[in-house]
Structure formats: structure tokens, C-alpha cells
Amino acid sequence: MTRTAGWLAAAVPLFAALLLWLGWTEAHGFTSSDVTELWAKAIVQIAGSEQFTASDAFYPPLPYALTLLLQALPGQHGVPVPFVLSAFVGTALLLLWFANLWRVGRFSWGSSVVITALVGLNPYFLRAVADGPETMLTILGAWVFARGLVNLRLTGNAPDMMKVAVGLLIVALSDNYGLMISFGALPFLIVAARPSLIATSSTGYLFAMFYPVLAAIGSLFFVSMIFNSALVPQLLETPASVSVSEHLLILSGIAPLAIIAALRNIKVTRLLMPIVAATATVAGAYVLNMYLNVEGDPLIAIAPMLGVALVGMRFWPPVRLREPVVIALLCLSLLQSVVVMRHTTVAETRDWAQASLGQVIDVAAPTRAAAAFVSDKTDIMLDVERNAGMVVALGDVSGLLMAGQPTYDWALEGGLPQARYILVPRPAEGAPVTDRVLRRFPELSRNRLSGYNEIYANSQWRVFEKTGF
Numbered sequence: 001m002t003r004t005a006g007w008l009a010a011a012v013p014l015f016a017a018l019l020l021w022l023g024w025t026e027a028h029g030f031t032s033s034d035v036t037e038l039w040a041k042a043i044v045q046i047a048g049s050e051q052f053t054a055s056d057a058f059y060p061p062l063p064y065a066l067t068l069l070l071q072a073l074p075g076q077h078g079v080p081v082p083f084v085l086s087a088f089v090g091t092a093l094l095l096l097w098f099a100n101l102w103r104v105g106r107f108s109w110g111s112s113v114v115i116t117a118l119v120g121l122n123p124y125f126l127r128a129v130a131d132g133p134e135t136m137l138t139i140l141g142a143w144v145f146a147r148g149l150v151n152l153r154l155t156g157n158a159p160d161m162m163k164v165a166v167g168l169l170i171v172a173l174s175d176n177y178g179l180m181i182s183f184g185a186l187p188f189l190i191v192a193a194r195p196s197l198i199a200t201s202s203t204g205y206l207f208a209m210f211y212p213v214l215a216a217i218g219s220l221f222f223v224s225m226i227f228n229s230a231l232v233p234q235l236l237e238t239p240a241s242v243s244v245s246e247h248l249l250i251l252s253g254i255a256p257l258a259i260i261a262a263l264r265n266i267k268v269t270r271l272l273m274p275i276v277a278a279t280a281t282v283a284g285a286y287v288l289n290m291y292l293n294v295e296g297d298p299l300i301a302i303a304p305m306l307g308v309a310l311v312g313m314r315f316w317p318p319v320r321l322r323e324p325v326v327i328a329l330l331c332l333s334l335l336q337s338v339v340v341m342r343h344t345t346v347a348e349t350r351d352w353a354q355a356s357l358g359q360v361i362d363v364a365a366p367t368r369a370a371a372a373f374v375s376d377k378t379d380i381m382l383d384v385e386r387n388a389g390m391v392v393a394l395g396d397v398s399g400l401l402m403a404g405q406p407t408y409d410w411a412l413e414g415g416l417p418q419a420r421y422i423l424v425p426r427p428a429e430g431a432p433v434t435d436r437v438l439r440r441f442p443e444l445s446r447n448r449l450s451g452y453n454e455i456y457a458n459s460q461w462r463v464f465e466k467t468g469f
Contacts, residue, residue, distance in 0.1 A: 022130060043391055044402070052402050101314055145167025146275070152192070258275070368393050379399065381407070382437070422463070426458075
């Protein structure tokens with residue numbers, strides 16, 4: 001009981017600190033697109049019309065299901081539900097890393113606290129927390145995978161084999177980018193495996209590693225076929241223009257930690273190979289992402305390397321200067337990460353860095369203004385799946401017409417719109433139109449839809465009212 005109270009005494013202020021940090025960045029205008037989309041989906045599912053039929057995918061299912069559970073709890077949700085979940089996972093990760101270093105890695109209590117604090121203060125970790133539960137769960141899965149990979153090489157036991165499989169399962173179900181990490185691990189599992197396991201049955205070994213992932217993905221495809229919805233409708237994100245030199249700068253923040261930790265065991269093959277394999281898995285996924293662009297922000301793509309680096313530090317050889325050297329490396333990594341954040345050109349991370357410094361990044365002001373204008377109105381036709389920011393700004397979506405309701409479906413399937421109000425975004429010049437209402441009625445962009453007049457407009461939104469009411 002005393003031990004449990006001690007962990008709770010550490011967890012509560014840590015959780016509160018992360019939540020306050022997220023509140024600080026939100027107060028200065030930054031909320032990541034992943035958090036906005038995840039929260040909007042939960043709001044629509046819990047507070048929206050019972051007739052709502054989602055056409056977008058429910059992938060990734062793990063953060064989506066957890067967010068739905070929290071959103072379904074009674075009471076007002078003034079704090080974004082994904083923030084709560086992200087702060088909770090971040091707290092759990094820091095406590096797990098501390099416990100692993102102290103109890104298993106035999107670091108001193110003080111050094112374990114300092115190491116955990118340096119990781120928690122690293123801008124890559126804080127940026128990952130702000131990106132939402134998808135990224136945080138991916139980091140958790142990468143840590144479980146790397147930890148299991150090393151233990152499996154040391155022991156060859158079934159529980160450690162399951163740690164590898166569970167780690168792959170977590171990353172695969174937590175984020176689209178996690179699929180790349182999971183399936184990209186295939187060649188490196190051979191590198192990290194005990195020779196005896198490969199000699200006995202290489203096929204059986206790989207099947208045991210990937211069976212949970214294949215079973216989970218297969219079941220998701222089965223469910224998506226039943227509900228006639230796409231599993232992953234848009235795997236690729238909008239590419240960010242990042243030069244090769246900036247990619248190298250981004251990698252310099254935390255990748256050297258994992259590489260140095262792996263090479264420190266260069267004379268101990270049973271430790272070197274699995275740590276190298278885990279590092280190469282994440283690094284390989286990052287390189288593939290440069291071309292496939294599954295994760296639009298390269299800083300988020302390399303964030304799972306934090307979990308791998310912590311595993312490498314836990315297995316750092318127990319020499320006399322182990323703890324000072326590890327702390328010094330983390331201090332250098334923290335300083336370099338600050339440099340990366342100051343010089344990155346990736347839009348969302350740049351906005352996060354500015355909000356973190358107290359600068360107001362109020363890109364959502366037009367959305368809030370439009371939401372305030374329609375807040376007292378009902379019978380509003382809106383594509384909720386393409387306009388997550390508006391759903392979050394409104395909060396109460398009971399007055400919206402959405403997919404599954406006859407008035408909405410009739411209009412999009414070829415009929416004339418009957419909604420009293422139509423709310424559509426104003427696309428940027430030359431940008432593709434993704435809003436389904438605006439694609440169905442392009443006349444709205446020119447204010448020429450018969451039977452409707454424009455009653456409100458700003459730089460990002462337009463509101464139309466049906467004549468004759």
C-alpha cells in the first residue's frame with residue numbers, strides 16, 4: 001500500500017504538470033491537427049445525431065476507442081479529451097522509464113530521477129505529448145518492442161517474445177505511421193533473433209512475432225467490410241517541404257542517443273544486435289517516411305526513437321562513470337533538441353515552438369468567430385468529417401445536419417438542399433476542395449446557389465441561409 005501511495009504521489013503532480021503544459025500551448029493558440037480530428041470524431045459520435053453514419057475510417061482504433069470512452073463520461077469537457085489521454089500516457093511512460101532504470105537497470109535513485117526529468121523536458125517528448133495520444137501510444141509501443149527484443153535475445157523465453165509482439169501490435173493500432181514501424185521491423189527481427197530460434201524455425205519465429213498484428217489488422221478489415229467503410233481512407237498526409245539538411249538536423253536531436261547506447265555494447269553481441277535492430281527499425285521507418293509521407297511532421301516520425309534510446313540506456317554497461325555519462329548525453333541532446341525546434345521549418349512544430357515560448361498563434365480565430373455566429377442556430381448543413389476544427393469550436397453539434405440524416409443525404413445524393421443554413425469552408429487559392437458539401441454545390445464558392453444567400457463570411461468560412469424562411 002505504501003508503494004502504491006508513493007507512485008500515486010509522483011503520478012498526480014506529473015500528470016497535472018503535463019496537462020498544464022498542454023493548456024499553456026492551447027491558450028496561446030496551438031492545438032495539433034491530430035488532437036483536433038480525434039476530439040471532433042469523439043464529439044460527433046457521443047453528442048451527435050444517433051443517425052450519424054461515418055464514412056471515414058475508424059483507424060487507428062486504439063486512441064480512438066480510448067478517446068470515446070473518456071468523451072462518454074458525464075460532465076462538461078472543457079479540456080480536450082485527447083489532452084487528458086496524452087498526458088496520462090506521458091505520465092505512465094515517464095514512471096515506467098524511471099522504474100526500469102532504477103529497479104532493473106540498477107541506476108541510483110537520484111540518477112534515475114535526473115535521467116527521467118531530462119527526457120521529460122526534452123522538446124521532442126513535449127512535442128509528442130502535444131501531438132496527442134496517437135504519437136504517445138506509438139512511443140509506448142516502440143519502447144515495449146525494443147525492451148522485448150533485447151530480453152528475447154538474452155533469454156529466449158515466450159513472455160519476452162510476447163513483449164515484442166505486443167509492442168508491434170500497439171504501434172500498429174495507434175497510428176498510421178505505426179504500420180510502417182511494425183512491418184518495417186520484419187528484416188531487423190532476424191538480425192536481433194537468437195541463433196537457436198532461427199535454427200529451430202525461422203518461419204515460426206516470425207509468425208509468432210507478427211501473428212497479433214496480422215490478426216488485429218485482419219479483424220479491422222473484416223469490421224470495415226461489414227460497415228462498408230474504408231479502413232484507411234487517406235494513409236498519406238500533406239507533405240512538408242523539408243530539405244535533406246533539415247532532416248539531418250531533426251535526426252541530430254535524439255537519434256544519436258540510441259546509436260551511442262547501442263555502440264556502447266559493441267563487444268557484447270547479445271546486447272548490441274537487438275538494440276541496433278530496434279534503432280534501425282525506427283530509423284528505417286523515418287527514411288521510408290521521407291518518400292511515402294505517412295507522417296507529415298518528421299519530428300513526430302522520429303519521436304519513437306525516445307523509447308528505443310531509453311532501452312539502450314537501461315542496458316548501458318555498469319561501469320563506474322555510467323550515470324554521469326548518460327546524464328551528460330541527455331543534457332547535450334536536450335540542448336540540441338532546443339536548437340532543432342528553433343530552426344525547424346515544419347509548420348505545426350514551428351507553431352508549437354512559438355506557442356511554447358508564449359507567442360500567440362491564433363490560426364483558429366476565424367473558425368471560432370464563425371462558430372460563434374452559428375452557435376444559436378439549428379438545421380445547419382456541415383461536413384463534420386472534413387471540418388474537425390469547426391466541430392471542436394462548436395462543441396455542441398446537436399444543431400448540425402450530418403451524414404445519415406435524410407436532409408443531408410438527399411442533398412449530397414443529387415437532390416436540392418433543404419437545410420436552413422449551410423456552413424462551408426473557404427478553400428485557399430489553388431488548394432483542393434475536400435469539403436463534400438462544397439464539392440457537391442460548387443456554386444456556393446461564388447454565392448450563386450439558387451435559394452440561398454450568404455449571411456456571413458470571413459477569411460476561412462461562409463454561412464448561407466435559405467431564402468423564404
